[in-house]
Ligand SMILES: CC1=C(CCC(=O)O)c2cc3nc(cc4[nH]c(cc5[nH]c(cc1n2)c(C)c5CCC(=O)O)c(CCC(=O)O)c4C)C(CCC(=O)O)=C3C
């Protein structure tokens with residue numbers, strides 16, 4: 001899917017540069033690609049979508065039936081594709097505002113428009129140097145390497161080269177969006193806001209995957225959790241400063257799947273709300289920092305399930321918005337594109353992060369976010385090129 005820049009309006013409050021004036025800003029790239037997860041758009045899509053997601057991944061049948069119900073509860077339609085369309089339109093407007101007229105494409109891992117078809121179409125249109133943005137901000141196999149493997153598969157038989165922007169969860173744009181959303185959610189709690197605890201939530205992943213995430217040397221918990229803890233602390237610090245008080249905070253998890261005997265990152269958000277209530281917490285703001293928009297995990301696991309848990313407990317609850325198309329997030333993504341392009345030209349651009357947090361890398365180390373099932377599977381955006389992962393899995 002391509003968005004034509006000529007169909008998108010400019011912002012009113014800024015002076016657009018003349019067409020083409022900024023076109024060289026993203027050199028050497030000739031095109032942009034948003035890479036996302038995909039989701040069903042009607043009831044008949046649900047089962048084939050789930051089959052795409054879970055092929056060869058050992059998810060129990062009962063879990064699939066249960067997750068299918070989450071989708072049917074929302075008419076068999078995930079919000080994720082519409083959110084990608086909104087993000088594409090917002091990115092197009094911001095690129096236009098800066099005079100950048102590179103074509104912007106979109107491809108998904110698990111549903112139409114599929115990544116493979118989109119990359120083939122880009123190759124046919126003559127694109128060779130593609131800069132990609134993943135709709136996932138953090139390092140881990142599921143949130144980074146798996147997409148890079150999909151990109152490797154997608155470029156086969158073409159001359160297309162793909163780079164990506166660095167991981168962006170602690171970029172000022174993403175953090176500003178989370179801070180604004182958290183402040184608004186606290187305000188929505190009225191008198192309960194001051195006593196509210198900030199409960200940051202992300203997608204649970206198997207602990208073995210978490211521990212293998214990020215480049216070596218790794219902390220015991222691994223880069224996926226480290227990066228989330230850095231974002232949670234940074235958002236809390238800014239929220240506290242703005243409100244002139246200290247809100248306690250935690251990092252918890254949603255959307256566990258996999259067999260029960262396989263350890264996944266814990267605690268679960270519902271268990272955690274129960275524990276907080278038992279120890280006297282007066283109210284909670286749930287902040288889904290693990291997702292850039294309101295995916296099914298957000299509207300089901302948080303807005304439906306966790307909010308019901310809170311209601312049963314009598315615990316005042318508000319859910320902070322995801323970054324979505326927050327202007328700071330959108331312009332931050334364009335800044336990250338400009339930064340990546342400068343680096344590709346051999347320049348040494350500034351790489352801003354909040355609070356001295358971890359700085360993302362452009363090309364992953366071969367052993368970063370290892371594929372524990374198929375360690376030899378090639379991936380793009382990797383130091384040394386698309387080569388096999390050398391080290392065998394440790395478990
Ligand atoms: C880290 C992470 C992200 C965040 C990074 C990113 O955004 O990529 C993410 C995103 C998403 N996950 C999604 C959906 C699903 N994920 C599943 C299964 C799994 N996710 C995992 C991890 C992640 N997933 C893992 C380790 C599994 C187990 C199977 C496996 O090892 O691969 C399953 C199978 C059923 C189930 O068990 O839930 C479904 C349906 C959707 C679409 C939502 C919508 O439709 O709005 C989105 C954005």
Ligand SMILES: [Fe+2]
Nearest residue numbers: 142203255297
């Ligand atoms: Fe998932």
